[in-house]
Amino acid sequence: MSRLDRVTVLGSGVLGGQIAWHSAFKGKTVTVYDIAPQAIERCRATHDQLAAIYLLDVGAEDTDIAATRERLTYSTDLAAAVAQADLVIEAVPEIPEVKTAVYMEMAELLPPDTLIATNSSTFLPRDFASATGRPEKFCALHFSNMIWAMNFVEIMAHPGASPLTLTEVTEFAVEIGMLPIPVRKEQNGYVVNTWLVPFLNAAQTLVTNGIANPEDVDRTFLYTGAKFGPLGMMDMVGMKTVYDVLSHWGRENDDAQMSANADYIKQNFLDRGRLGVQTGKGYYDYPDPDYQRPGFLDVPDFSVVPDLVSLISPSEGN
Structure with missing residues (x-):
């Protein structure tokens, strides 16, 4: 058994809440910290929603859910949230300056x-190691969304991470079923985000540039047998995270298309409060998104052919 029993999660967003x-x-005593009430x-x-999911899909009993709630506390006080932590998992927005500021504020508050x-x-992880004030006790532990089903974590070191830290973090991952x-x-x-x-x-480029609508993009992927496109x-994932990633790497790589995709996400989703599953509205409306409805992949009736043809632009030069 690992010694990492008291866990603090910094950031209560989509993935932070799931972690x-x-x-x-899985039996850990957990404090959720966020700056905003x-x-x-x-x-x-979200935890109320997860309780229902775990009862339905994970095989949890009512007693398991009650015990889970007993182990959870919530805080907007950083010092109190980390005062007794064995492990802090940072899940704040994917913005380097935000992460660095949190690490620097926390550095003087942590137990040794x-x-x-x-x-x-x-x-x-090397991007933030020095800001933590304890680089030897720091590494990456990257979870995937829908943690109860996508139960893997990616563990990455930086040059200063100690073997003991990597051992204890890996043991923790195994203990919580990852x-x-x-x-x-x-x-x-x-690994996963290199291809994801x-x-x-x-996919966003196809929508941004008007090549296809979101439903048709997803249809082409759902034919593989996937549950969603x-x-x-x-x-x-959450539109805020998608925006942060595309915006940062669009600037970093001088990628005009990626930056345009980030702008599309901002204008059409963030500015309208459509943050994805967490708010019930994103590309689709939840809990009953179109792609889960019967008939989404059905061959259409002849009557819709004129409408489809009207959407097809002839190639230049033809």
Whole structure:
């Protein structure tokens, strides 16, 4: 058994809320920290939704859910939230300046033996190691959305991370039912986001540039037998996270299309409060998105052919 029993999750967003709930479900004592009281209230509501999911899909009993709730506390006081933590998992927005500021504020508040793990989806742990004030006790522990079903974590070191830290974090991952994926070399995007970000960006490009509508993009992927397509996947990841990733890497790589995709997300979703599954509205409306409805992949009736033809633009030069 690992010594990492008291866990603090920094950030109560989509994935932070899931990490906190799942860790508590697996027996850990968990504090959820967020700077904003409204974010904490959204997290509580998310945990109510997760309780229903765990009862239905994970095989939990009512007693398990009650015990999970008993192990969870919520705080907007950083000092109190980390005062007794064995492990802090950072899941704040995917913005380097925000992460660095949190680490620097927290550095003087932690007990000496506390480990820190970043849930960053695209940044390297070396980017933040010095800001933590304890680089030897810091590494990356990246969870996937829908943690109860996508039960893997990617573990990445930086040059200063100690073998003991990596051992204890990996043991923690196993204890909470995660399959550890060792990232053998430092890589922006780790394993999953190295392919996922280009995948989502390509799907968004089709929508941004008016090549296809979201439903048709997703239809082409659902034929593989998947439960949702790339645009539905964006709803699950959360539009704020999608925007942060595309915006940062669009600037970083001088990628005009990726930056245009970020602007599209901002104008059509963030500015309208459509943050994805967490708010019930993104590309689709939840809990009954179109892609889960019968008939989404059915061959259409002849009567719709004129409407389809009207959407097809002839190629230039033909």
